[in-house]
Amino acid sequence: MSETGFKRIEIVTEALRAKQVTDILDKAGATGWTMLPVLSGKGHHGVxxxxxxxxxxxxxxxxxxxxxxxxxxxxxxxxxxxxxRTAILAVSDVTVIRKDRF
Amino acid sequence: MSETGFKRIEIVTEALRAKQVTDILDKAGATGWTMLPVLSGKGHHGVxxxxxxxxxxxxxxxxxxxxxxxxxxxxxxxxxxxxxRTAILAVSDVTVIRKDRF
Amino acid sequence: MSETGFKRIEIVTEALRAKQVTDILDKAGATGWTMLPVLSGKGHHGVxxxxxxxxxxxxxxxxxxxxxxxxxxxxxxxxxxxxxRTAILAVSDVTVIRKDRF
Structure with a gap:
């Protein structure tokens, strides 16, 4: 059940574009994703x-x-x-434990 | 104060089970955890x-x-x-900086 | 556009100190940061x-x-x-994809 070689992809984007992004994820085969609220952020367009x-x-x-x-x-x-406008994508290696298969 | 060899464990689960999960973490010796709200998510049971x-x-x-x-x-x-029902656990390597010891 | 050698730094701290922390990040040259709300947490000072x-x-x-x-x-x-009082800093390696340069 413990599987290596997985990636954790973290995307920060505008809420208005969230559905557009998750549609892309779904089409790319992602079996799941989790969307978190953001209080504030700073990027190239300021705070x-x-x-x-x-x-x-x-x-x-x-x-x-x-x-x-x-x-x-x-x-x-x-x-x-x-x-x-606000967008960043960061990828890291993770080991996954899960009941179901990806 | 900078210590390597630590793990970052990320768990997504139902809010109704959160206390049950943190009780397991506490018993396993975890000195701390942080619980974040989730807006929405997709998994094996849909969105x-x-x-x-x-x-x-x-x-x-x-x-x-x-x-x-x-x-x-x-x-x-x-x-x-x-x-x-909704559950995933992903583990990655982290270096920790902290005043207190784990 | 895909660049390795980046770090993901995760800081958990009191909301009252958040501005103080992001000011330090800005002065250290961070081009961006994202602040997430926390529901609850356990640390050295309890839950x-x-x-x-x-x-x-x-x-x-x-x-x-x-x-x-x-x-x-x-x-x-x-x-x-x-x-x-509540403070932890964890660092991990990430690969970044982004339109703008850091």
Whole structure:
């Protein structure tokens, strides 16, 4: 049940683009992802705070644990994933323990 | 103060099971953990959104930074940790800087 | 656009100290950071729950993706970053994909 060779992909992007990004992840074969709320962030466009009434500056973090193959598919789509204003994608190695198979 | 050989364990599970999971972590010797809210997630049971009035589909992410020894204790309990419907456990290597010892 | 040698630095600290910590990150050259809300956490001072009216026990997680050079600057300031009661800093290796340069 403990499997090495997996990748943890962390994406920070605008909430307005979140569905677009998870659609890309789904098409790339990701069997799962987790979306976390973000309080505030700083990037190339300055500091952004979530929670203003328009919601236009809201940001989310999407975490994907993917097999090496699915991770490669996802990274091949990085241009589309990173199309927004606020966008970063960071990849690290993880070992996964899980009941079901990826 | 900078110590290598630590593990970062990331667990995504149902909010209803969170206390059960942190009890297992505490018994395994984890000196600390951090619980983050989750907006939505996709897994083997489809997409789940937090925030419905029942709270029944709420999910949390629990992050544990543990010594190699404590991490091994935690991973030995992975069956109990992953007993819920929504559950994944991913482990990565980290270097830790901290005032207190683990 | 895919660059290795980056560090992911994860800091858990009190919400009241968050601005102090991000100021240190900015001065150390970090081009960006992401601040996440925390529901609850356990550390050397026991269990803390966010959301009490005073806000005094609120905790945040700050994630920084930094070049090796900026990460070294940040870690050189770890004493100031970890000055609070609740504080931990964990560092891992990441590969970064991003439109802009760090």
């Amino acid at each position: 952004r705070h979530s929670g203003d009434p328009s919601g236009i500056s809201d940001t989310v973090m999407i975490v994907v644990i993917a097999s090496a193959e699915h991770a490669q598919n996802i990274m091949a789509k990085s241009d589309a994933i990173l199309a927004g | 789940r959104h937090s925030g419905d009035p029942s709270g029944i589909s709420d999910t949390v992410m629990i992050v544990v930074i543990a010594s190699a020894e404590h991490a091994q204790n935690i991973m030995a309990k992975s069956d109990a940790i992953l007993a819920g | 803390r729950h966010s959301g009490d009216p005073s806000g005094i026990s609120d905790t945040v997680m700050i994630v920084v993706i930094a070049s090796a050079e900026h990460a070294q600057n940040i870690m050189a300031k770890s004493d100031a970053i970890l000055a609070g």
